[in-house]
Amino acid sequence: MMLETLEESCSGAIVLANIKQALANGDIPPKDVEKFLKACQDHLTKQNKEFSVNDVLNVMEKKIKNKEFTLKGKKLKTSKDISTIMHWSFAVEMMNPTIRSRHTIPAIQNKVQPKHYQNFVEAANESNFFSKKVCIGDKKRGFFWATIRDDVNALRTECEKNGVNFANRIRDILGLIHFIPKACLVEIQIEAKSVKKMTLPTFIEAGKHLRFKARSSSSTSDFGQTCDLGKTCPPNENNDHHGLPEAVVECISLEQPHRLQLKIVGCVKTLPEGRTNMDDPKEQESHDCHFLKLIAGSYEGSLAEAIKKVININ
């Protein structure tokens, strides 16, 4: 039932398309997909009421608070350093409070001004910049999203050269649709040797994030690939919407020292995908349907049925 419910809207079908693709690629063992979907379905059934596409997506997101379901994709290895992009508030939350005060860094982003960037970068050079109890990544879900550091550096240089807002561009190229104007972003660069576990991301880690795209079957890289929001809109026939490599990485505890570099990305200035607002359900649905077309192509059968052929779920 749950899978059929997802088929009722483009947002749900995006998740189905990603499940189907992950199974087809062999990106994740079918038993792990089955276990996760059954856990979601059990939770919905227990509520004993009709559920909507949104209900399913929300349960899927909440379920990843349980680490037993995440990081089940193919294991990845790389000698390249990685980068993760995060919201200013989360980066500041990770800071040692004394360093935060001493460098006069606002804890909430609507008080952040460019003048604070320099303070932040200088604070990041302090050996005790991070509070020891924190980790890189969300403790609740136990992982963070990452891309290749050199690619981010190259993009930064290109944006500086062409006078393009780097925050907008990195948001788009990494498919980070939830970062809307005023969101100030920070990059953490992490040495490859600090990474304990890194896997190919799947629909499980994506939760209800609706611009995740499973690796295409023709991909030659082990990494996942983001969908560049700057290329998906306006809707056209352009299939070249690939962004940067992506992976999910197990949280890195900062109790032990790691060589990290923090960089300011800046604040996002525009809405993604050429949108006029993010509150309009019709506009949302129209963009979701366009995205679905990009990732599922001309598939005409039932995505739910296709998945059920591979895994055992009602």
Next chain:
Amino acid sequence: MIIEQTQLDILNHQTTDQYAEWFLNGFRDWSSSDDLDDLDQAFAPIQNVLSLFDIPLYEQLAEIYNKLTQTGQKAFTTGLAQAISRCMQRPEGVDTLWQMVYLGVSIEAESIIDNIIPSINKYYLDPSESFDEPTFDTFNRIINVLSYWDHPKLNNYWLWAIHQPSLPSDDASPIFLALCRSHPENFPYYLFLASSHFAKLLKESYFPKYMIREFVTIVNWDVVLRNIPRLRLIDPLRKQPDIWFCRQLQKETKNNENWYGVNMILTGLLTIIELNEPFNIFNYYSTIIRVFFNFTDQFQAVKESRSNMEQAYLFFFNKANIIQKQLYDLFGLNKDFTPIYGIPKLIMNIQP
């Protein structure tokens, strides 16, 4: 963020008490509970609108607040204030209080101010109570965000808090800056109030660089100039308790665009702010005149506005010798003393 009208209707009709519980339980379950049933109830009926990850919860709730009716907003803010006053009595209080304050500051909910101040006093500033690291972390965050909110009630509170010996000295900088944002012309007084904390911080290598860097972006040169004589740069005992402030100011102003074209000259006895290009000559001399004003009543007749600068300039020129003599007298210098770099030299160079 897409929210249905039916959800908004429920929120718009919640009472203050309902909101208080909504915040207390919601923040608790959202932050720490791994139980999906708890998560299903947290912030109902909008729990499915909120994202668990990637966007701070307080920002998402601030967005919800902006969509409520006036009545809904009133209940929301009053309920938040109630939740803040009760929060520290609960086991998870330290983990959730700061998040509620972040929300309150984001939506500028005035009603939270009266309720957070007693908690700061009781759990952070009471000299008879010691606090653990999580409590320190929470209240340090709270002082941080509140210090960026220019509100008369908070400013009154900061005036008291900044000279409390029990205030962790690191918090003196954000509070000093908060006061300067509100009444920049009083910065010498605030510097005086915080002097015991700053005296401690001056032993640390990072201080006062970052505080002054922020200071020069919120207080312009004109205000500083007019108030420099209120700093404790010269006193009968020949001590200069505030000279560190001027020295750092001199360094930071060189790189600050608000202060473009402004040089500070520290003479040891006197601080002069000198204006270079692109300021015009009248501004240049008016600045020097203003420094004189601050040391003697003799020149009060000269107004500071640009419109009568010509008059001021002539006055200044005619009185140059007197001014110089007065300065020498003022600082107890004899006539053989090499002119203090800056003022006397400039006086002698003035041409009508």
